[in-house]
Amino acid sequence: MSQGEASSSPLLTARAACLMDAESGRILWEKNAHSPLSPASMTKMMTALLVMEQVASKKLSLREQVRVSHRASAVRGSSMRLRTGERITVRALLTGLLIASGNDAAIALAEHIAGSVLSFVKRMNVKAVRLGLVNTQFRNPHGLSVQGHHATAFDMCIIARELTRHTEVLRITSRKQAIIQRSGRSNHRLRNTNTLLGMYPGVDGLKTGYTPRAKYCLCATAPHPKLGRLIVVVMGTPTKKRRNEEAAALLAYADTSA
Numbered sequence: 001m002s003q004g005e006a007s008s009s010p011l012l013t014a015r016a017a018c019l020m021d022a023e024s025g026r027i028l029w030e031k032n033a034h035s036p037l038s039p040a041s042m043t044k045m046m047t048a049l050l051v052m053e054q055v056a057s058k059k060l061s062l063r064e065q066v067r068v069s070h071r072a073s074a075v076r077g078s079s080m081r082l083r084t085g086e087r088i089t090v091r092a093l094l095t096g097l098l099i100a101s102g103n104d105a106a107i108a109l110a111e112h113i114a115g116s117v118l119s120f121v122k123r124m125n126v127k128a129v130r131l132g133l134v135n136t137q138f139r140n141p142h143g144l145s146v147q148g149h150h151a152t153a154f155d156m157c158i159i160a161r162e163l164t165r166h167t168e169v170l171r172i173t174s175r176k177q178a179i180i181q182r183s184g185r186s187n188h189r190l191r192n193t194n195t196l197l198g199m200y201p202g203v204d205g206l207k208t209g210y211t212p213r214a215k216y217c218l219c220a221t222a223p224h225p226k227l228g229r230l231i232v233v234v235m236g237t238p239t240k241k242r243r244n245e246e247a248a249a250l251l252a253y254a255d256t257s258a
Helices: 040-056 070-074 090-098 103-114 117-130 153-163 167-173 240-257
Strands: 016-021 027-031 065-067 087-089 177-180 188-191 205-211 215-224 228-237
Touching: 016 153, 016 240, 027 153, 027 240, 040 090, 040 103, 040 117, 040 153, 040 167, 040 205, 040 215, 065 103, 070 103, 087 090, 090 103, 090 167, 090 177, 090 205, 103 117, 153 205, 153 215, 153 228, 167 205, 215 240, 228 240
Parallel strands: none
Antiparallel strands: 016 027, 016 228, 065 087, 177 188, 205 215, 215 228
């Protein structure tokens, strides 16, 4: 159902939005869901998906140590404060990626898995094709806005649907904060950028995003008594407050349409 088709349908300021039943893949509500936009740090869901697939295939261990490169520690934007030469586990990097939205964690994971950021981004785009995401193209593993890096609200729902099949992800994203153990350094507390946690009943993930071009974005997920699990994506909201309000409005809308 698109915006405005029913009197109870939410009216959103978001440039695009999509509400999906994760069990069936059915779209419950959408607004410009197939319009390519900058996904900001929701990009990191694809990065996390490739990490979890490596773990599931036994090619990677969450306990494995990763050496942080200068490129990873020097990347601009949100970070988990990695230092060049530091060794840290894949699990800690995944936590920093999903909770603190660490761009440094994204680079470190990409280099460790594929040998280089370029090779990892190629894997991201191959995976996008395999998932049938015809309106998505990645240029980096973290989501900083660059020309040609775009995705749609629908495509983000599909990636989230795949990602939530990995229970370790929801164990991480359902936490408001996490303590990361650092070798030779004091432990580091990470706070979840997803402030919808605890504000809307049942929300246990998934990923925020913001850049000046993308504005405020969010992919949120929550179990539903009838549908199993809901996934909602809002892209291009003007403020954090509106991002939360509009995602919550769509989750509530599912109760009237289930």
